[in-house]
Amino acid sequence: MTNNRKQGHLCAFLTIFIWGTTFISTKILLTDMTPLQILFTRFVIGYLTLWIMYPHRCTLEDKKLERWFAGAGLCGITLYYLLENIALLYTQTTNVGVIISIAPFFTAFLSSKIMKESSKGRFFYIGFALAMLGILLISIPDNADVSFHPYGDVLALLAALVWSIYSLLCRKLSTFHMTTIGITRRTFFYGLLFMIPIILTQDTFHVSQIWHGGWPVIGNLLFLGFGASALCFVTWNKAVSILGSIQTSVYIYLVPVITALTSFLILQESISMKKLIGIIFTICGLFLSQDLQKKESTALPIHKQAKTSVPKDIC
Numbered sequence: 001m002t003n004n005r006k007q008g009h010l011c012a013f014l015t016i017f018i019w020g021t022t023f024i025s026t027k028i029l030l031t032d033m034t035p036l037q038i039l040f041t042r043f044v045i046g047y048l049t050l051w052i053m054y055p056h057r058c059t060l061e062d063k064k065l066e067r068w069f070a071g072a073g074l075c076g077i078t079l080y081y082l083l084e085n086i087a088l089l090y091t092q093t094t095n096v097g098v099i100i101s102i103a104p105f106f107t108a109f110l111s112s113k114i115m116k117e118s119s120k121g122r123f124f125y126i127g128f129a130l131a132m133l134g135i136l137l138i139s140i141p142d143n144a145d146v147s148f149h150p151y152g153d154v155l156a157l158l159a160a161l162v163w164s165i166y167s168l169l170c171r172k173l174s175t176f177h178m179t180t181i182g183i184t185r186r187t188f189f190y191g192l193l194f195m196i197p198i199i200l201t202q203d204t205f206h207v208s209q210i211w212h213g214g215w216p217v218i219g220n221l222l223f224l225g226f227g228a229s230a231l232c233f234v235t236w237n238k239a240v241s242i243l244g245s246i247q248t249s250v251y252i253y254l255v256p257v258i259t260a261l262t263s264f265l266i267l268q269e270s271i272s273m274k275k276l277i278g279i280i281f282t283i284c285g286l287f288l289s290q291d292l293q294k295k296e297s298t299a300l301p302i303h304k305q306a307k308t309s310v311p312k313d314i315c
Helices: 002-020 022-029 035-053 061-092 093-100 103-113 120-137 148-172 182-201 208-212 214-243 245-265 274-290 304-310
Strands: none
Touching: 002 214, 022 214, 022 245, 022 274, 035 061, 035 182, 035 214, 061 093, 061 148, 061 182, 061 214, 093 120, 093 148, 093 245, 103 120, 103 148, 103 245, 120 245, 120 304, 148 182, 148 214, 182 214, 214 245, 245 274
């Protein structure tokens, strides 16, 4: 494995490791803020952080390329998190966690249909099945009744589909010869822009709520803004640019694993034998899914590449 690909796997793992721990911060913040308030605030912090990290403007000669950033912001920032949060209101957390993990399968399917890539080898699908079995073992509590809630479950399924589209858009954005921070910052801008109309309908959002919550609220918002938003979206986009959208997406399988281990270490929740077997299955599924027989293409189909040439002086 080359050093470049090692860096890609490290970026993907770091991203998922942090995202797998965000449930603790979100749970604390939900006592003082709504999901939409948390979402908007964390990405405002993330956007400002990216400007501090890279205080340079990024200009595009071809304004038509803005649509790719707008699409990524709409899918990966606004729609994904809104669909996920609304789904949690109508179905069980377990259902949402399992359904979201289907995203790598959608990514592989869309890659073959939209980007005209070759279908993946059998190891990818065997790994997918094994990982899903492991995630089910981890997510479903012992002696719990599993129930389906069509409205919430469909919203969670749409969230997984939207994230898959975002991953493919990231793959396209990585061909624009921009810095990863510049790409992420521009994506955040459009994500926040699409959130504003929704925020304006919420007359209960006041900045004073953050200060009244004290350091627990401020600290967790900073963690979500700096770490889970600014840092993680940069590292995720970097991983996609190196590994491709599919190989990066399969790291989503690890989110329930990180969550279970974090709950054990921080919240002192027990890990049953069923969960332990689920963790082993999930990790094995991840490794099998990484053993792809075909490499991903680096851009859109060849017959469309000429239409999306990269400007010469971006960032």
